Amino acid sequence: MATDVRQAPESASAKKSTRDIYLPPERKVVTGGGEAHIVAKNFSIYYGEFEAVKKVNADILSKYVTAIIGPSGCGKSTFLRAINRMNDLIPSCHTSGTLLFDGADIYGKNTDEVLLRKKVGMVFQKPNPFPKSIFDNIAYGPRLHGVSDKKKLMEIIERSLKKAAIWDEVCDRLDKNALGLSGGQQQRLCVARTLAVEPEVLLLDEPTSALDPKATAKIEDLIQELRGSYTIMIVTHNMQQASRVSDSTMFFYEGVLVEHASTAQLFTNPKDPMTEDYITGRFS
Amino acid sequence: MNIGTRKILDRSFTAIGFGSIIVMALALMVVVVPILTNGLGAVFFTGTVEHRKLLHEEFQRGDTQDLSSEIASSERYRAKAYAILSDFEAELERMEPEQQGKYSSKYAQVRTSLQSLLGPLPGDSPAMLTRNKYGQTRWEKAEEKLHSFLYESKWDNSNSDVMGKEYFVRRSLDFKGTSLAPLFPYVENNLENMLLPRFTVYWGFLTDSSVDSHFFGGIWPEIQGTFFLAMGAMLFAFPIGVIAAIYFTEYARPGFLNSMLRSANSTLAGVPSIVFGMFGLAFFINTLHVSESKSVLAGSLTLAIMILPTIIRAAEEAILSVPKTYREASLSLGSTKWNTILTVILPAALPGILTGGVISLGRAAGETAPIIFTAAVSVGSAIGLADIFSSPTPALSWNIYNLASEHEAAAEIRHVQYGMVLALVSIVLMLNLSAIVLRARISKKLKG
Amino acid sequence: MAAERSGESTRSNDFVLSARKRAAQKLITQFGEGVLFVLAAFVAIIVLFIFFFVARDAVPFFQIRGFSEFFTSSNWYPADDPAEFGAFAIIYGSAMVTLGSALIAVPMGVAAAICLSDILPFSIRQYAKPVIEMLAAIPSVAFGFFALVVLAPLMQNSGGALLMWVWWILVSPFLLLTVIVAADLLTNTIQDEKRRQQRYVTLVVLFGVIAIAVLLKVGAVLNGIQIITGTNALNVSIILSFMALPTIVSVSEDALQAVGRDIREGSYALGATRAETIVKTILPAASSGILAAVILGIMRALGETMVVWMASGNSSHVPEPWFNYLEAVRTLTATIAGDMGEADQVTGSARFHVLFAMGLLLLIISFISNLVSERIVVRQRKILTGQ
Ligand SMILES: Nc1ncnc2c1ncn2[C@@H]1O[C@H](COP(=O)(O)OP(=O)(O)O)[C@@H](O)[C@H]1O
Numbered sequence A: 001m002a003t004d005v006r007q008a009p010e011s012a013s014a015k016k017s018t019r020d021i022y023l024p025p026e027r028k029v030v031t032g033g034g035e036a037h038i039v040a041k042n043f044s045i046y047y048g049e050f051e052a053v054k055k056v057n058a059d060i061l062s063k064y065v066t067a068i069i070g071p072s073g074c075g076k077s078t079f080l081r082a083i084n085r086m087n088d089l090i091p092s093c094h095t096s097g098t099l100l101f102d103g104a105d106i107y108g109k110n111t112d113e114v115l116l117r118k119k120v121g122m123v124f125q126k127p128n129p130f131p132k133s134i135f136d137n138i139a140y141g142p143r144l145h146g147v148s149d150k151k152k153l154m155e156i157i158e159r160s161l162k163k164a165a166i167w168d169e170v171c172d173r174l175d176k177n178a179l180g181l182s183g184g185q186q187q188r189l190c191v192a193r194t195l196a197v198e199p200e201v202l203l204l205d206e207p208t209s210a211l212d213p214k215a216t217a218k219i220e221d222l223i224q225e226l227r228g229s230y231t232i233m234i235v236t237h238n239m240q241q242a243s244r245v246s247d248s249t250m251f252f253y254e255g256v257l258v259e260h261a262s263t264a265q266l267f268t269n270p271k272d273p274m275t276e277d278y279i280t281g282r283f284s
Numbered sequence B: 001m002n003i004g005t006r007k008i009l010d011r012s013f014t015a016i017g018f019g020s021i022i023v024m025a026l027a028l029m030v031v032v033v034p035i036l037t038n039g040l041g042a043v044f045f046t047g048t049v050e051h052r053k054l055l056h057e058e059f060q061r062g063d064t065q066d067l068s069s070e071i072a073s074s075e076r077y078r079a080k081a082y083a084i085l086s087d088f089e090a091e092l093e094r095m096e097p098e099q100q101g102k103y104s105s106k107y108a109q110v111r112t113s114l115q116s117l118l119g120p121l122p123g124d125s126p127a128m129l130t131r132n133k134y135g136q137t138r139w140e141k142a143e144e145k146l147h148s149f150l151y152e153s154k155w156d157n158s159n160s161d162v163m164g165k166e167y168f169v170r171r172s173l174d175f176k177g178t179s180l181a182p183l184f185p186y187v188e189n190n191l192e193n194m195l196l197p198r199f200t201v202y203w204g205f206l207t208d209s210s211v212d213s214h215f216f217g218g219i220w221p222e223i224q225g226t227f228f229l230a231m232g233a234m235l236f237a238f239p240i241g242v243i244a245a246i247y248f249t250e251y252a253r254p255g256f257l258n259s260m261l262r263s264a265n266s267t268l269a270g271v272p273s274i275v276f277g278m279f280g281l282a283f284f285i286n287t288l289h290v291s292e293s294k295s296v297l298a299g300s301l302t303l304a305i306m307i308l309p310t311i312i313r314a315a316e317e318a319i320l321s322v323p324k325t326y327r328e329a330s331l332s333l334g335s336t337k338w339n340t341i342l343t344v345i346l347p348a349a350l351p352g353i354l355t356g357g358v359i360s361l362g363r364a365a366g367e368t369a370p371i372i373f374t375a376a377v378s379v380g381s382a383i384g385l386a387d388i389f390s391s392p393t394p395a396l397s398w399n400i401y402n403l404a405s406e407h408e409a410a411a412e413i414r415h416v417q418y419g420m421v422l423a424l425v426s427i428v429l430m431l432n433l434s435a436i437v438l439r440a441r442i443s444k445k446l447k448g
Numbered sequence C: 001m002a003a004e005r006s007g008e009s010t011r012s013n014d015f016v017l018s019a020r021k022r023a024a025q026k027l028i029t030q031f032g033e034g035v036l037f038v039l040a041a042f043v044a045i046i047v048l049f050i051f052f053f054v055a056r057d058a059v060p061f062f063q064i065r066g067f068s069e070f071f072t073s074s075n076w077y078p079a080d081d082p083a084e085f086g087a088f089a090i091i092y093g094s095a096m097v098t099l100g101s102a103l104i105a106v107p108m109g110v111a112a113a114i115c116l117s118d119i120l121p122f123s124i125r126q127y128a129k130p131v132i133e134m135l136a137a138i139p140s141v142a143f144g145f146f147a148l149v150v151l152a153p154l155m156q157n158s159g160g161a162l163l164m165w166v167w168w169i170l171v172s173p174f175l176l177l178t179v180i181v182a183a184d185l186l187t188n189t190i191q192d193e194k195r196r197q198q199r200y201v202t203l204v205v206l207f208g209v210i211a212i213a214v215l216l217k218v219g220a221v222l223n224g225i226q227i228i229t230g231t232n233a234l235n236v237s238i239i240l241s242f243m244a245l246p247t248i249v250s251v252s253e254d255a256l257q258a259v260g261r262d263i264r265e266g267s268y269a270l271g272a273t274r275a276e277t278i279v280k281t282i283l284p285a286a287s288s289g290i291l292a293a294v295i296l297g298i299m300r301a302l303g304e305t306m307v308v309w310m311a312s313g314n315s316s317h318v319p320e321p322w323f324n325y326l327e328a329v330r331t332l333t334a335t336i337a338g339d340m341g342e343a344d345q346v347t348g349s350a351r352f353h354v355l356f357a358m359g360l361l362l363l364i365i366s367f368i369s370n371l372v373s374e375r376i377v378v379r380q381r382k383i384l385t386g387q
């Protein structure tokens, strides 16, 4: 069963076409990226009877940044959280269709969601550091996955904090409580914490909606830094942000994936009239 | 109604509310203040030379030289009184039998009264009970005894409609003209010299064993017993309670079974404490035979059952108040559910859980009814740690009852009772207070 | 290309386990959950055990002696030969002190809860709460000691005067209010303002004189009362009410808090005073929660042992007249506590089993009250959240 899925016969052809559709012409092409990393096929998500995400078909390209936009309540978060199975926490939530990660079924019978989440990291809307020291926050993931050597931990922590562009700000107070940081710093700490587990995919659910413009700019810069190393999906309310940071963009409306195209195209030449209405601000 | 009346009604309504809160505060004061003031009297009091003699002889405490010089000085004054006594005894010998009969019973009263004041008199056979070996150790009691030495109490029952009235007659009147007459003014004027009252701080009240069923000495066995029982109860109830709370908050799925378990929890919380005692007797002792008869173990188990619902509730509340985002963060980093609970949720819930635990500890320490049939004995010395599986123990709560209601001389040892009550109340209130402080401290630390 | 992809995907897809490993993993998780469940179910097991073991030793009593003597006779001579086990007076004593404490604690507790939730500013509430918590924390034996050593002698020596003062302090404000309200209501219909004023003043003076006469007369009667024994039902009722108060206050306050702001604001907007808002809208909305609080508070009083054992006088008879709170009584809990030591445990005499019968009675009452109050709370929550 599992081997069947791994071979994923259709995904090769899908990959060809998606590359053409989604690849950003105006942006720097990422080497080694651009394959379909996450593939949704007729994928629906329900809360009890209510179908919050409806029959989505989409390919998410590896190492590129994909933005998800849409009015509030349209199922953006629900879709994003499905990718690392955070929806398992909600008892009424269930799915249909398939969602593949590197060709393997995320909702397959033999999928270990804990191992999956190690590969698919997530950063949430509100910064949520643990009430522990900065060190322990970052070390939390590596320790879980078996790193206990202090020197090795320190290496990982330094690397993650540097990647998340917060090393300079916190390197002299790693033993201080993380809750003492500012909101923007906390959010970058959360990114660093996620990076420390070395995931392949980074899911960001409105990571800047709780931050001020300055902190937002820093997070956006950070996303640019990480582009090319991770497959990034970012849910955002802010269309400027989507156009600034992403390579391709998905527009959701009432649970339906209305349009998925390269960001440049979606914002300059949307195919669907609904997308046009949304990006021109006729509704939100 | 006109608006003025409505306003008056509104004001008085407010006044009633305020009034009831004030009444509650007063109730607390009225209960706590006498306990506090009288309870402190068990440690801080005006002690007599008898107290120091007792400490020296029973506990080998105090400076031998100072004490013997004190005793010598007090004996100097007592000698005169003793001389009067022996004079009168000689006079009594010489009297007519009829007169002798008239005086001798009254004289016996005087002698007993003086004995209780000063301790054994010359010519007494050696005292069997420690309580008869010493005179009054506390000055305020000595003054009471002096009064009953000087005055005989009589009851006026002439008016049969109302209860009899007590009145006092000077004993010296009975002995007018005899050689005993000078004794009364002499004792009255020289009692201080005979007893040498001095302000005393007796910390030993908390750390000494009792002497002669609490006539003298301290309450250490009770304090220790209370400690053992409460800690034992925590040892059983805390882990089970926290685990049950984890189950209820993290794993239980809503449904019939779950609501049954919850009902069971609130039922257990409502069971009268004496029924826990009966259950402990019927189950732990008579059925499981955890011990031959009463034991600390049986008592701890019974108390554990009693405090279990409180611990579960507090832990549940604490766990539920941990933000959902911590859980999400941990899981999204690839942590298992169990690991998330252990490393993120429990540490964050710790202040609440510990608060509940400390308050339950106080409850276990303060409860009496569950240990009456399972663990408590009235007299006894402090037990060793090894004995908790087989021996019963004295405990503060039980011994307060016992000394106040069943002791043969309950009114004589009020200060001990008050001291015990104060010890118990302060242990319990201090636990509660530390719970509050703990909660504030740790939650501050968690907030960074 | 295909080989490269599949090589990459074996590295990348390691979150998909083999079927066997996944099954084993599930088994372990379920086993762990099972262990947790068993520990959580421990409480339920204990409850069953308590019922079973108390009932096991209670049933023989009813087998030996039947029901009617226990519930109807007042002859309690368990140590005599032949023994008599009439527990009516004891059950009555329990009911009496419970009712007495409820009469004191319920009005005070509800008033205090209203005060805490709706009247006091937050700054004062901060200090009021610890008072209640402390009152709840004081061990029952300390209350019992206070009742026995402080309150009982006080009642015995100057009970009449005490009653008189309590009567004056508590009742005079109420009488004053009644006078004002009655005068107001009676003059309400008069249209002419001047005549109304005159009538009002006359009525106030008239009623005032009557009220003062009543106050003085009843006060004098109370002052003349001689309390034979300080360890009586009144003493115990007062102390038990202190102990029931914290429960009543905190649970009622929760119920009052659960009534939303909008209901309050709606009432104020219609021009109601605070008292009217509370009495006419908030209290009805919170009534079932308050009822639950009252039940829980009463249960605390009924189940209390040490206070009644030490300070009720432990005399097994129905007072005369039946409502005379100044007589000594005896309660179920005190009987259990006091007689267990003397009862012969080993041979299982009726004397031993009758105490378990009493325990079973207490257990059943507390169980039912708990269920009822729980249902009430659940129902109120449903109503308030509009489900
Ligand atoms: N836990 C839940 N239970 C039931 N319905 C939910 C739950 N979470 C979200 N929904 C519903 O699913 C829809 C999509 O929600 P969400 O994905 O959070 O939207 P978005 O993130 O786009 O604002 C909404 O209509 C919302 O009401």
Ligand SMILES: [Mg+2]
Residues within 6 Å of the ligand: A076, A077, A078
């Ligand atoms: Mg969202």
